[in-house]
Amino acid sequence: MNKDSQRWAATELIELIANLIASYSHHNELYNSLQSDLEHLDIFTDEQITQMENDSEWHYNKMISLLEERRLAMRKLKELAIDCDDHMRCLVKHAIASYQFSQEVLNTNMDYLDYIHLAETAYQYMYECVSKFLWVTLVTCARCLEDELNLDK
Numbered sequence: 661m662n663k664d665s666q667r668w669a670a671t672e673l674i675e676l677i678a679n680l681i682a683s684y685s686h687h688n689e690l691y692n693s694l695q696s697d698l699e700h701l702d703i704f705t706d707e708q709i710t711q712m713e714n715d716s717e718w719h720y721n722k723m724i725s726l727l728e729e730r731r732l733a734m735r736k737l738k739e740l741a742i743d744c745d746d747h748m749r750c751l752v753k754h755a756i757a758s759y760q761f762s763q764e765v766l767n768t769n770m771d772y773l774d775y776i777h778l779a780e781t782a783y784q785y786m787y788e789c790v791s792k793f794l795w796v797t798l799v800t801c802a803r804c805l806e807d808e809l810n811l812d813k
Contacts, residue, residue, distance in 0.1 A: 678760035
């Protein structure tokens with residue numbers, strides 16, 4: 661991959677990871693809802709039960725697939741760094757998830773100051789954790805970040 665094609669990779673990988681986490685969460689929510697409904701078989705027809713079982717299996721398989729995609733994206737993010745602190749890997753995942761879910765909360769009411777504050781705090785925390793993970797001061801400009809990550813390469 662040439663330098664131009666990977667210019668946005670680092671910041672876009674962070675957004676990709678965030679959205680994979682959010683997608684996983686939504687599938688998990690729907691899966692658990694279906695599992696809960698399936699505990700009350702007496703109120704559903706056989707056709708409804710079959711459909712719920714099929715939907716449940718579909719959501720479960722999507723969760724497995726999204727989990728693997730998120731892990732791959734985390735490995736790709738790590739590969740962009742000259743060195744990284746593997747002790748921060750799990751914390752980075754949770755920090756990115758916090759950022760993603762703070763954005764979801766903010767989207768419910770973008771004028772509510774407490775939600776704005778939560779989103780800003782989660783955003784800063786995420787970039788602080790990713791910076792420690794990659795051993796580089798993270799900046800939100802992808803071109804600057806790419807330069808920082810490849811300084812010694």
